[in-house]
Amino acid sequence: xxxVTQTPRNRITKTGKRIMLECSQTKGHDRMYWYRQDPGxxxxxxYYSFDVKDINKGEIxxxxxxxxxxxxxxxxxxxxxxxxxxxxxFCATSDHGTGTDTQYFGPGTRLTVL
Amino acid sequence: AQKVTQAQTEISVVEKEDVTLDCVxxxxxxxxxLFWYKQPPSGELVFLIRRNSFDEQNExxxxxxxNFQKSTSSFNFTITASQVVDSAVYFCALSEAESSGDKLTFxxxxxxxxxx
Numbered sequence: 001x002x003x004v005t006q007t008p009r010n011r012i013t014k015t016g017k018r019i020m021l022e023c024s025q026t027k028g029h030d031r032m033y034w035y036r037q038d039p040g041x042x043x044x045x046x047y048y049s050f051d052v053k054d055i056n057k058g059e060i061x062x063x064x065x066x067x068x069x070x071x072x073x074x075x076x077x078x079x080x081x082x083x084x085x086x087x088x089x090f091c092a093t094s095d096h097g098t099g100t101d102t103q104y105f106g107p108g109t110r111l112t113v114l
Numbered sequence: 115a116q117k118v119t120q121a122q123t124e125i126s127v128v129e130k131e132d133v134t135l136d137c138v139x140x141x142x143x144x145x146x147x148l149f150w151y152k153q154p155p156s157g158e159l160v161f162l163i164r165r166n167s168f169d170e171q172n173e174x175x176x177x178x179x180x181n182f183q184k185s186t187s188s189f190n191f192t193i194t195a196s197q198v199v200d201s202a203v204y205f206c207a208l209s210e211a212e213s214s215g216d217k218l219t220f221x222x223x224x225x226x227x228x229x230x
Binding site for chain 1: 123147149151157158159161164205207209211217218220221222223
């Protein structure tokens with residue numbers, strides 16, 4: 001089984017709809033992240049969480065919210081989706097305790113907002 | 115602010131050629147980490163290597179090698195005897211240990227196409 005899973009893997013929705021992307025990990029890592037990838041722009045950080053009670057905005061948090069329900073779960077919500085939120089979304093985890101801070105990524109969720 | 119530049123947007127080579135992907139970074143921290151990730155056509159991001167700022171030794175892993183030079187703020191990636199399976203988008207990334215924790219700043223990626 002994959003260490004970092006994302007659901008759904010693909011989603012098509014309409015403008016104005018609320019949508020939630022979910023991320024779960026079995027790696028036991030304390031830190032979790034949400035990124036979006038747009039063609040030609042690389043990956044940009046939306047939100048990150050260093051533990052269940054520590055959630056921080058990233059570079060492009062406007063229009064998004066997150067919830068860290070447990071150490072293993074980190075959800076990303078779009079309260080009212082808009083077409084320019086069409087992108088590939090990645091969840092990542094890292095283990096600060098080991099000192100390596102390498103981030104490991106989920107398989108991605110492809111979101112299309114019509 | 116930290117920044118990663120991958121000036122090569124796309125590279126196309128013929129199988130068995132060597133190819134070098136360039137990565138130039140900017141940071142004010144003295145302690146930082148550099149990464150390379152591979153994104154094959156299937157879309158997932160695969161971790162390839164992590165290098166900390168105090169270790170300038172070059173690294174080789176099979177056909178892959180990395181050249182880290184602090185003097186030029188570069189962390190270049192070379193694939194020797196390229197294969198079709200190396201076709202992917204490759205991302206270089208930077209995290210600053212002091213000023214931004216382990217948040218990653220990515221370059222815009224280099225798309226490598228290896229033709230048979």
